Amino acid sequence: MNTLKLEMENCYGIQKIQQDIDFSKNNVAVIYAPNGTMKSSFAKTFEAIRDGKTVEEKVYGCKSKYSITDETSTAISPESIMVINPFDENAYENQGTLMANETLRRQYIQIYKSIDQSREAMFGKIKASLKYSSRSSFDAGSSMLNDWGYTKKDLFLCLKEIENKLNNSELQCSLKEEELDYNTLFNSKVYSMVTSGKTSELIEEYEKKYSELLEKSLYMQKGVIDHNNYANISDSLGNNGFFGAKNEIRLVAKDGSTSVTLRTQGELNELIKKEKEQVLNTKELKDLFEKINKAISKNKDTQAFNAYLQQHPDVVAEYRDIDKFKKKVWVKVFDIYQAELHDLLEYYDKAQNDLKQLRDKAKSETTDWNRALDLFKKRFFVPFSIEPANQEDVILNLDLPSFKYIFEDNRGSKEVSKEDLLDVLSTGEKRAYYILNLIFQILVAQKDGREKLVILDDISESFDYKNKHAIIEYISDIAEYTSSQGEKVFKVILLTHNFDFYRTVASRITKRGNSYIAYTDGGKINFEKGQYTRNLFGYYKDEIAKGNKDNIVVASIPFVRNLIEYTEGDSNPEYLKLTSLLHYKPDTTTIELGEIEKIYNQYWCKSSNVNFAKNRETDHIYDIIIKEADAIVPVEKLEIESKLILSMAIRLKSDEYMIQKISSKVTNGTAIINDIYQKRNQSAWLYKEYKKNINDNAMEILEQVAMLTPENIHLNSFMFEPILDMSLLHLYDLYQEVKNLLIKNAVITP
Numbered sequence: 001m002n003t004l005k006l007e008m009e010n011c012y013g014i015q016k017i018q019q020d021i022d023f024s025k026n027n028v029a030v031i032y033a034p035n036g037t038m039k040s041s042f043a044k045t046f047e048a049i050r051d052g053k054t055v056e057e058k059v060y061g062c063k064s065k066y067s068i069t070d071e072t073s074t075a076i077s078p079e080s081i082m083v084i085n086p087f088d089e090n091a092y093e094n095q096g097t098l099m100a101n102e103t104l105r106r107q108y109i110q111i112y113k114s115i116d117q118s119r120e121a122m123f124g125k126i127k128a129s130l131k132y133s134s135r136s137s138f139d140a141g142s143s144m145l146n147d148w149g150y151t152k153k154d155l156f157l158c159l160k161e162i163e164n165k166l167n168n169s170e171l172q173c174s175l176k177e178e179e180l181d182y183n184t185l186f187n188s189k190v191y192s193m194v195t196s197g198k199t200s201e202l203i204e205e206y207e208k209k210y211s212e213l214l215e216k217s218l219y220m221q222k223g224v225i226d227h228n229n230y231a232n233i234s235d236s237l238g239n240n241g242f243f244g245a246k247n248e249i250r251l252v253a254k255d256g257s258t259s260v261t262l263r264t265q266g267e268l269n270e271l272i273k274k275e276k277e278q279v280l281n282t283k284e285l286k287d288l289f290e291k292i293n294k295a296i297s298k299n300k301d302t303q304a305f306n307a308y309l310q311q312h313p314d315v316v317a318e319y320r321d322i323d324k325f326k327k328k329v330w331v332k333v334f335d336i337y338q339a340e341l342h343d344l345l346e347y348y349d350k351a352q353n354d355l356k357q358l359r360d361k362a363k364s365e366t367t368d369w370n371r372a373l374d375l376f377k378k379r380f381f382v383p384f385s386i387e388p389a390n391q392e393d394v395i396l397n398l399d400l401p402s403f404k405y406i407f408e409d410n411r412g413s414k415e416v417s418k419e420d421l422l423d424v425l426s427t428g429e430k431r432a433y434y435i436l437n438l439i440f441q442i443l444v445a446q447k448d449g450r451e452k453l454v455i456l457d458d459i460s461e462s463f464d465y466k467n468k469h470a471i472i473e474y475i476s477d478i479a480e481y482t483s484s485q486g487e488k489v490f491k492v493i494l495l496t497h498n499f500d501f502y503r504t505v506a507s508r509i510t511k512r513g514n515s516y517i518a519y520t521d522g523g524k525i526n527f528e529k530g531q532y533t534r535n536l537f538g539y540y541k542d543e544i545a546k547g548n549k550d551n552i553v554v555a556s557i558p559f560v561r562n563l564i565e566y567t568e569g570d571s572n573p574e575y576l577k578l579t580s581l582l583h584y585k586p587d588t589t590t591i592e593l594g595e596i597e598k599i600y601n602q603y604w605c606k607s608s609n610v611n612f613a614k615n616r617e618t619d620h621i622y623d624i625i626i627k628e629a630d631a632i633v634p635v636e637k638l639e640i641e642s643k644l645i646l647s648m649a650i651r652l653k654s655d656e657y658m659i660q661k662i663s664s665k666v667t668n669g670t671a672i673i674n675d676i677y678q679k680r681n682q683s684a685w686l687y688k689e690y691k692k693n694i695n696d697n698a699m700e701i702l703e704q705v706a707m708l709t710p711e712n713i714h715l716n717s718f719m720f721e722p723i724l725d726m727s728l729l730h731l732y733d734l735y736q737e738v739k740n741l742l743i744k745n746a747v748i749t750p
Helices: 039-051 102-129 140-148 152-164 182-186 188-194 197-215 227-239 265-280 283-297 300-311 313-336 338-363 366-379 391-396 418-448 465-480 499-510 536-546 550-555 557-568 573-579 593-603 621-631 640-665 669-677 682-693 699-708 721-725 728-744
Strands: 003-011 014-022 028-032 065-069 081-084 249-252 259-262 385-388 403-409 412-416 452-457 490-496 515-521 524-529
Touching (some): 003 039, 028 465, 039 081, 152 313, 265 283, 300 313, 366 418, 418 452, 465 490, 490 499, 499 515, 550 557, 550 621, 550 640, 557 593, 621 640, 640 721
Parallel strands (some): 028 490, 452 490
Antiparallel strands (some): 249 259, 385 403, 515 524
């Protein structure tokens, strides 16, 4: 692929892009994009194509269209796309696949995603059956594990045990689905009351008497078949059409003395009801129940439990062993969702075989992983070295892969566990994972030998200066990787919001031809080629030397002022003179262009000795600033000089407006202004006094001035990003609003 032809419309946040990127002479392209312009949407589009998903526009529902082809109009294949997203502290939680290549990673994630979706759907239904709303914080899975004595990692062992006990006679529960109220039955107050003190003793006595009476029943026998079992049998026979098919059942008394034949579910339910009432309606049991009722009624926290027992006195005996009763309730609710449980466990067992195959493939990549570790150690700087500890099992783990961390200093070296690092190096540790993942994916792709289009989205973010430059050198090497046929493997697109990173990549790798700055104009994203890849102020100096370019002369004022401050200090007379062109002061409108030329030649253009003031030495630079600002048209452009000029004009006009208003409307206003002239940060003081003493409808505009202009008019060679990110149209509109303030208040003549 020599050319990448991009056409995108309504792709996530991208309204429109139409751009060709030439890879014929350079395998790497870098795109600087302000936040919100395109980076994430660009990467998402390629991810969707890679994964075979539909590209979308999710906010307005517009139809997405795209064409991503090479110079022969052949569509880029999904298999050729690699996307490396920005560093994210949570990006690798519960993946455990950093030791696997990208294909294995996606297969692994898809398997567990499917399992998790089925599990979450099932537990969502169970949560509702246990009378919890969807907004409740109740975690059905965690509660189940706790009640059955399992840990999180043994979730499926617990589910398998429950499935095996769905028909266990000792774990049957007579409650129906609509009667399953987990919080009422088992909240902490209830648990504490029924397992200690007087209530516990009464329940124990009740259960003993209940068992004695149960033994006198003709058809019920504790521990073998009681009303719980019979109720479940009745429901099962009824639900499966047993009685509807004209079948009948014959119950034999446990002593063999009599028997009864039942032809309908109603007859069976009536027998169960009578047998239960014979037990529950005895005077001994009723008296004990009343004692329990009185004991429970004394505690307002268990009133709901007390009301529940009034409706279901037969469950009192269950509280002799509340932990077993909890298990009965879980068996009951899982019996309701038996099909979902069976399907989940069946899919889980199948997935284990698939995961074993993935593990076997991962084992074969030991050499690649060790190569990645070696490369990482040589190129990147972290306060520890890393070694894999569980390579063979990593694919089957839900946790992150296990690494050994070896620290070395003047005291020697020591292995530290991951757990010991979390408080002090969790971010650094995950940064290391991130870099390792990048290296490993590239190594696997290199071994594959087929051409790849690699999208790297803000990979420099969150790394220190040394590692940023190590990444740049690594990318430079990636661009030179070749296949066994001598073809270069990788075409790389770097997306970044770090201007220093953009300039460094542009100067070391891409040069001007493949360096772009993205900006939005009326919804369309344009790519400006090769702008600001070199020293901006060297370029300005050259332009000024060529002839009368007043816009460049004006735009250079903040830089020359900073240059004097750095070399001479902020009490230098020329520094103060230039300050009067960034803040409206008594001498602002009288400073002449010839004075500015002398300052430039003395401190900046020493070798070129510029003469931009020739034949107009006495022209006022303030008038030139305003003239240049008024000449700017409302068309979105990247030009820093236009944004600088507008920012300067906005500041001067807003200062002028506040000075005139405070002087004319505030008692002792002139004294306030004269005092402010002597302070640093003049505009901030003016704004403070204006808000304190006037605070009218102009405040909204003045607040925007205070927020938008300070970074722009104190520009130096390391502070490009704020002004690059700023919309020229936004600054243009603000300038018009500030001018209108002066006109409306008759401070100046229109």
